[in-house]
Amino acid sequence: MEQTQGAGVHVLWRWQDWEDRYRGRYAVVIDVLRATTTLITVLARGAEAVLPVAGLEEARALARSRPGWLLGGERDNVAPPGFDGGNSPADYPPERVAGRRLVFTTTNGTRALDRVRTGGAATVALGALVNAGAVARAARASGRPAVLVCAGTEGVLSLEDVLAAGAMARYWPPEARSDEAQLAAWAYERMQADLPRALNLARHAASLRARGLEADIGWAAREDLFDLVPVVGTQGWITAGL
Template identity: 35%
Template sequence: MNIDVIFSANEVTKDRVEGKIVVVIDVLRATSVMLTAMNNGAVEIRPFKEINKLISYTKDLKGILRCGERNGTKIVGFDLGNSPLEYKSEIVHGKIICMTTSNGTNALVNSSYGKKIFIGSFFNLDLLCKKINEIGEDLVIVCAGTNGEFSLDDSLCAGEIVKRLEYRTLSDSARAMYMIASIPGTLKDKLKETKHYNFLKELGEVKDLENCFSVDSQNIILEYRDGIIKKYEE
């Protein structure tokens, strides 16, 4: 298994992901939201890169929730923002979620040429890595990053995935993430001085930060296929 890591949504190209297994990560917070929503009974999630396209698509639809953020803040007129804690079962159960975020949904849509595209965060590391080991094919981990830049929270999660995989040949970027993830310390200790962590802290999202670092708290695998995120089925 060859493993590569891409550091931002803007760096994803067809030739780097085509024919490969892809895991898309946006720890803070889009993929953590997606996992939580589906874990709490949402039917499916439809990601969009642009706000206007989402609004146009959902204009005449019922039973859907418009969700997402720009610059960390819920989009005006939308039902939910980008906090996993908002996506409670009594709100999302049985609903179709249409979602757009600053980075995570871009990373997903840009990765559409992958052979299989999984959703990753700290929430589902164990189950997801077991499945990837079982498949045993070349893997690209796509970190959403922040506005086209490297973001340590996503990359640290990528390193944790690399650590748990077997029979691997690593690109330099994957090896670097493995080394970062192998440094002793808690996730909070490693990330508390980072730009995105402190941006969310300034927005008052401390509970989100604590929640998003809950390793292996969910027993779920999601796949993005044909423009829709659903629970993975063999």
């Protein structure tokens, strides 16, 4: 595994655990099922930029204000009425998103991004299994302490996010990992041989299967699919980064 120089790494199990003491750190927001997985995929397929928005009506108003902007996201795993797509990577093929901007809102993931962005992180990057190696290398290369922020589900820990955090935490030596980062790395190492099965054990995966979204789980389990590190800019827009 490639190693670079840098400070230590910590893991938060839920975005609600972000505190002022994490200001100035390199933050990676992780929502494997499905927001960060989908947004990383959208940018890898050529979208110009994505704007995560916490509120449904705010997202609708922004999309209406600019002809040509796409509107995507979900509530209860379903695209709201009038949206161009949901929270599934399959909704955003390259021919649809290339060169375009997307306003995006979800039940939990975009709230996590908003909390960390407004909470004083020096950098806010998007992470998931699909770009775990790339974002971990970028975080280490920054030279700042890193905090891997799991989105969680309904305010509690999510297995899929912990596994992605563990895949990233392994890029730091054990002595540079917090106890939480070490636990995440151990969990990943225990389950890395069959990540699709591991993700299907997660509580949130059951609700996706009930909606017929099994393919999204399989896509989210594809580790290091993209060499891409999306970063949130000063105006809140996310661009492809590395």
